[in-house]
Amino acid sequence: MNIFVIMKRTFDTEEKVVIENGSIDEEDVEFIINPYDEYALEEAIVLRDKHDGTVTVVTVGEEEAEKELRTALAMGVDQAVLLDIEELEGEVDHYSVSEVLAAYFIDKEIDIILGGNVAVDDGSGQVAPRVAEKLGINQVTTITKIEVEDRDVKIEREVEGDVEYVEASLPLVVTCQQGLNEPRYPSLPGIMKAKKKPLETIDVDELDLDEKKIEAKTNTLDRFLPPEKQAGKVLQGETKDQVRELVGLLRNESKVI
């Protein structure tokens, strides 16, 4: 099986967001593999171990993303590709990233592409379905279970609390959701092996792409932090009285019940 994972390097979810002049301050911030993409990587490795083939992890980014690609290799992925967009000027949005990925994938033989349901930084969840459309491949999003037999794929997906059992066939793009699996940690031998595994960097101008054509279709005017929450009121007295006071406040002051 030719298995691909599209991965994004993101802020660690434990990090506080600091904004300076409308931009996110990335100094001293820990970066990680987007947590949803970890489910995709884990499932890709499981699928390869069951059906043979290779897992290729692909990311769009800059040199720093090599660290997360190495982590993916250490988990057990076979090869990694960095589509380097450092040269690109101006804003890059989901449209641009999908165009870059589609240009990479266009001449590849693909059985399945796995991605995260969303990236925890931007939270749009656009790229995987966009790539699927660009490549003319079917998609199933927010999956929590997948079984592949020959070309047939059986999937369980989480739909706003309900579980949907669907059938589709390869080639397929899927996005992964928590509940799918328990992503492994890289083992020490895995980390050693990862150093020798192929990590290819492809500059965006090496792809068959018109740079004008991948300019962002959306523009960010500003970024800002939400207003700080006022420290709330911790109620006092006997528990019974606190509960009574709370219900009164919810009913009469905030009018939410």
Add this chain to the structure above:
Amino acid sequence: MTRKMLVVGEVKDNTLRHVSFETIAAAMNIADGGEIVGVLFGENLTSHAKAMIHYGADRIITVEREELADYTTDAYSQAFLQVYEQEKPNGIILAHTSVGKDLAPRLAAKLNNGLVSDVVAIENDSGTPVFTRPIYSGKAFEKKIMEEGIIFATIRPNNIPARTEDLSRTGTITSMDVELKDLRTTIKEVVKKTTDGVDLAEANIIVAGGRGVKSAEGFKPLEQLADVLGAAIGASRGACDAEYCEYSLQIGQTGKVVTPDLYIAAGISGAIQHLAGMSNAKVIVAINKDPEAPIFDVADYGIVGDLFEVIPMLTEECKNVTT
């Protein structure tokens, strides 16, 4: 400038979801007097079409097909694109729901268009719509505009208020035939997990439990409170990791991001990644044994105490006032 806008009404279990009315309100803001065209897919759509008109849509197109009764990517994108070709709108608004999240990026790619996802507010004072959306799961926000192409956005439920229902509004309802072919996904079965049908993303009230509930059994008192309040149940990652509940209930940066009117956090310490998912709720109540728990920093009202004592009392007290 006036714009002709296309919105999709979302039908789930034969009910038109409230967010459909919110998409109409969002579209009206952008349309600036232009026509609002609603689209409905599935079966038995006439009453839903009327409801959309009562909430501000000018005209409704219904596409009645068995293949559209349940959402699949292929069927909906094919059907939608045929409506799009016929109508040639200046903008599209979808809900940022399971359906919208799956469909909108696919359509945007097909139309070679930009898309602003998960919008919580729209300003249109200058004629160029400015979209506000959360990033880092609500730890921050950004304002975006579309540089070219049509206006295309998905809106988060519960954030853009619907217009007031006006039963005297009338509009035309026309049905349209579409061609559907080579549908590549088959839905075999849908198993309902949400017993009371209150979906987390659209819930006005959420009762959420953390590690402090101690077991799956420990969610029982929370469920009883939720029943009384008509609330949905949520959970922290801690509670999900400890297998007290399903991952589909997880709220936080790696789970659902919610903005209900009332969020009751019971036995949740308030790790930064959980706060990201819920701190934009309008009113937050924290119940925790530990007075130092960070959840109290974002709570409007806090009770320091044992949730197994407080929650049943709260349930009784709410019963008294809500009945």
